[in-house]
């Protein structure tokens with residue numbers, strides 16, 4: 474058995490993995506937490522992306538970011554923790570699912586895309602803060618973000634089938 478297969482078996486038979494399979498209520502609670510987490514996360518991200526695409530131009534971009542970012546960070550922690558628990562419950566099967574790894578790669582790409590905005594374009598916000606069309610590169614980042622997060626959700630749902 475490969476080291477990776479051994480680790481997946483260890484995780485599936487670990488106390489969290491066992492509890493997820495044996496408790497009558499833990500799996501549904503964790504799955505509901507996962508769904509709640511990504512509803513808030515993707516909801517916050519897409520609302521910000523729509524602003525970056527030029528909708529609701531009266532709303533100052535910095536003020537909207539200040540409101541939405543803490544929810545995005547908090548809900549990402551919730552999604553990641555519940556995701557690891559869901560993974561532990563069926564690690565041997567999900568650990569060989571190409572859709573699961575595609576999902577993780579898309580989450581990483583969405584993270585790099587968001588980081589690119591924060592590192593290189595957030596400081597230019599005062600120039601297009603209100604009642605102005607954001608620069609084309611910022612709108613491109615917003616479109617890429619929406620497409621990536623929708624793809625993450627699609628992969629999340631498809632894990633059970635592939």
Ligand code: HEM
Nearest residue numbers: 504511552553556557559560567580625626629630632633
């Ligand atoms: C960060 C953004 C994430 C989003 C938007 C997301 C989205 C989803 C969605 C839509 C589902 C299907 C839920 C259902 O049908 O009931 C799902 C299931 C799942 N997710 Fe995530 N997820 C995210 C992060 C993660 C992470 C970081 C992990 C693991 C490290 C993970 C592991 C799983 C697993 C194992 C399932 C259950 C698959 C199954 O057995 O049906 N997710 N996710």
